[in-house]
Amino acid sequence: MNDVLRSHEExxxxxxxxxxxxxxxxxALSAKVDLHPQAIREKEVTIQLLQDxxxxxxxxxxxxxxxxxxxxxxxxxxxxxxxxxxxxxxxKMNEANQFYESALEVHAKALEFQSGVVIVDKEFxxxxxxxxxxxxxxxxxxxxxxxxxxxxPVIIPTAVIKKITPHDGEIHSIASSxxxxxxxxxxxxxxxxxxxxxxxxxxxxxxxxxxxxMHVSFNNTNEMVxxxxxxxxxxxxxxxxxxxxxxxxxxxxxxxxxxxxGDSTKVITGSxxxxxxxxxxxxxxxxxxxxxxxxxxDVVPLDYEGTTLVSGHLDNxxxxxxxxxxxxxxxxxxxxxxxxxxxxxxxxxxKVLTNSRDNTLKxxxxxxxxxxxxxxxxxxxxxxxxxxxxxxxxxxxxAAGSLDGTIFYWNIxxxxxxxxxKDHIAPICGVSWxxxxxxxFSADKDRTVCIWTGGLR
Numbered sequence: 155m156n157d158v159l160r161s162h163e164e165x166x167x168x169x170x171x172x173x174x175x176x177x178x179x180x181x182a183l184s185a186k187v188d189l190h191p192q193a194i195r196e197k198e199v200t201i202q203l204l205q206d207x208x209x210x211x212x213x214x215x216x217x218x219x220x221x222x223x224x225x226x227x228x229x230x231x232x233x234x235x236x237x238x239x240x241x242x243x244x245x246k247m248n249e250a251n252q253f254y255e256s257a258l259e260v261h262a263k264a265l266e267f268q269s270g271v272v273i274v275d276k277e278f279x280x281x282x283x284x285x286x287x288x289x290x291x292x293x294x295x296x297x298x299x300x301x302x303x304x305x306x307p308v309i310i311p312t313a314v315i316k317k318i319t320p321h322d323g324e325i326h327s328i329a330s331s332x333x334x335x336x337x338x339x340x341x342x343x344x345x346x347x348x349x350x351x352x353x354x355x356x357x358x359x360x361x362x363x364x365x366x367x368m369h370v371s372f373n374n375t376n377e378m379v380x381x382x383x384x385x386x387x388x389x390x391x392x393x394x395x396x397x398x399x400x401x402x403x404x405x406x407x408x409x410x411x412x413x414x415x416g417d418s419t420k421v422i423t424g425s426x427x428x429x430x431x432x433x434x435x436x437x438x439x440x441x442x443x444x445x446x447x448x449x450x451x452d453v454v455p456l457d458y459e460g461t462t463l464v465s466g467h468l469d470n471x472x473x474x475x476x477x478x479x480x481x482x483x484x485x486x487x488x489x490x491x492x493x494x495x496x497x498x499x500x501x502x503x504x505k506v507l508t509n510s511r512d513n514t515l516k517x518x519x520x521x522x523x524x525x526x527x528x529x530x531x532x533x534x535x536x537x538x539x540x541x542x543x544x545x546x547x548x549x550x551x552x553a554a555g556s557l558d559g560t561i562f563y564w565n566i567x568x569x570x571x572x573x574x575x576k577d578h579i580a581p582i583c584g585v586s587w588x589x590x591x592x593x594x595f596s597a598d599k600d601r602t603v604c605i606w607t608g609g610l611r
Contacts, residue, residue, distance in 0.1 A: 237445055244443040244480065308548045308591040309608030310563050314577045316354035316605040320347050323366070326540055327584055328597040331372045334590035338379055339597055340367030346381050348393065351588060351595070354605050360391045362398045368540060369452075373414040380421055382412035388423045390435070402433050404440050410540060411452045415460030424450030424465055432460070432477055444480050446473060451540065452497045456520070464506055466494030472508060472518065484523050489516050496542035496584075501549040509543040509554055511536050517552075517566060529554075529564045531571050537581025538599065547589045555582020555596055561606075577604055 323342030330337045336357065340346050346360040346367055365384035372379055378399060382388045388409050390399040402412075407427030414421055420441075421433045426449045432442035448469035456462040456474070462483065463475040470490045474483040492511030499506055505526065506518040513536055515529040535557035543554035551572065552564045559578030564571055580600030587594050594606040 237447070241445050241480075244445060247443065308546050308550065310551065310573055311587075311592060311594040311606035311608050312573065312575045313607055314604045315607050317577065318349075318354050318603050319601045320349075320356055320603060321345070321601050323601070324599050325583055325597040325601055325603065326367060326538075327369045327542070328586050328595050328603065329370050329372060329584075330586040330588045330593075330595060331376045332374055332589065333376055334588040334593065336372075336376065337586060337588075337595045338370045338372065339603060340370040340381055341601075342366040344383075346370055346379060346391070348379070349603075351590075351593060351605070354603075358393065358396050360396060362389060362391075362401075363387075368409065369411045371413045373418040374416060375418065378414070378418065380412040380414060382409040382423060384408045386425070386427075388412040388421065388433075390421065400433075400435065400438055402431075402440070404431060404443075405429065407449070410450065411454075413454060415455050416458030420460050422453055422455055422460060422463060424453035426450075430463065430465060430475065442477055442480055444475055444477075451493060451495055452542070454497050454499055456499060456503070464497055464499070466497040466508055468493045470494060470510070470512075472497070472506070474523075486518065486523060489518070489525055490514065492536075493539065495536055495539055498542075498544055500545050501547060505549075507543060507545060507552060509536060509541060511539065515543055515552060515554060515564070527566060527569055529566070529571075531562055531574075533558070533560060533574070534562050538583045540583065541581075542584040542586075544585055544587050546587050547591050553585045553587055553594060555585050555598070557581045559598060561585060561594070561596060575606070578602060 321339065321341035321343050325339050325341050327340040328337060330351070335351055336348055337351050338346055338348050344361065344363045344365060344367065347356050348358040348360070349355065350357055360379065360381070363381060363383045363385060367381045367383055369382040370379060377393055379391045379393060380388060381391070386403070386405045386407060386409060388402040390402070391397065392399050402421065402423065405423065405425040405427050407425045409423050409425045411424040412421055419435055421435060423431050423433065425431070428446050428449055430444040430446065430450055430453050431440045433439065434441045446465070446467060448467040448471065450465050450467055453463055453465040456464055461477050463477060465473050465475065467473065470493055472486040472489060472494060474485075475481070476483050490508065490510040490512050494508050494510050496509045497506060504520055506520060508516045508518065510516070513530060513534055516525050517527040517529070518524070519526045529552060533556065534554070537555060537557040541555065543552060545552055550565065550567055552566055553561060555561050555578070559580055559582060560574050560576040561582065562571060563573045578596065578598040580598040580602065582596055582598045585594060585596045592608040596604045596606065
């Protein structure tokens with residue numbers, strides 16, 4: 155009996171201890187429960203503060219958006235005023251240049267009359283040794299040309315006879331000489347290389363540029379080469395000496411195009427700074443600045459003297475200019491959906507070829523300013539912002555290089571793709587058809603140059 159009583163007492167003691175422990179736990183939990191409403195109230199206050207801050211930030215964002223729109227509108231107005239002001243200053247400068255030239259002419263005539271001696275520039279004779287059988291053998295120069303009797307028929311070049319990697323940097327431009335005996339390349343390694351078109355051997359390396367060469371072109375007598383550069387300048391090299399003849403500075407942006415007029419008395423340059431400049435090579439300075447509303451990717455003279463120009467721009471538009479007045483003759487908008495990468499003029503001077511980042515080429519009739527043909531193909535994609543296409547020397551074909559290294563040939567008389575050929579493995583930056591008719595020169599971003607011919611490899 156005593157044992158039973160002791161066991162009941164021990165059990166009761168344990169129960170009391172458990173009751174005490176649970177009471178303490180209950181008290182602790184009750185204290186925590188009492189704290190929760192306060193924590194909830196604090197979080198509600200925090201949420202309200204965050205909501206107020208969010209509303210304030212939304213209002214500030216709305217005000218900033220309105221301010222940004224106002225600033226964009228003011229920027230557009232300032233840009234228009236700046237362009238108008240620059241045009242007015244350019245007009246004044248052009249008028250001053252014309253006045254200065256007239257004064258020099260009057261002074262020279264007076265000296266000639268007094269002394270009986272005709273004054274000439276002995277250092278530079280632009281029309282020295284102009285070949286009689288060739289007026290403009292290079293397609294895309296912008297003047298009517300006749301091919302020499304020694305030149306062969308125009309054949310679509312489909313076989314590579316020479317493949318070379320001459321530069322240390324990416325190639326940006328390639329151009330044939332006017333007699334087809336040479337071609338030139340411009341590169342990111344800051345040099346221009348002159349090649350023999352038959353052997354592919356490097357004849358000269360022209361240096362002196364501070365940054366990448368973006369465009370190269372020969373003058374009519376094949377005595378000089380012009381190079382447009384990313385250092386905001388264009389340079390002219392004498393091929394006989396390999397030295398720089400002139401450095402043309404005045405642009406405030408990268409120069410993307412530099413071409414001679416017919417008698418090599420002027421060079422026309424187009425730049426990222428939205429200007430086109432005409433340079434007098436006898437005087438050595440700019441005689442006309444034309445302001446555009448968009449960066450100029452390419453510019454070509456439309457006549458022998460270079461008094462009318464056509465230019466392709468970043469804003470997808472094609473513009474025609476009168477150099478004498480500095481005014482635009484015509485602006486073609488909406489012909490492309492991407493920036494125009496190159497402009498070429500047909501050998502007969504009647505059509506303009508444009509290449510674009512929208513992967514199409516357009517042929518524009520210069521008489522009506524209408525798009526005569528649109529050239530495209532399923533596999534064709536323009537490979538660079540400076541990719542250049544060209545006419546064949548007889549004007550029957552158009553050649554252009556694609557992103558995948560394929561060269562496309564269109565027959566513009568039949569308005570169809572005539573042929574494709576491929577030996578490049580990188581995007582093609584330019585093609586140039588030799589005036590001899592049976593050769594084409596191409597260059598890609600991987601520093602490879604190919605010489606193509608119509609014969610078998």
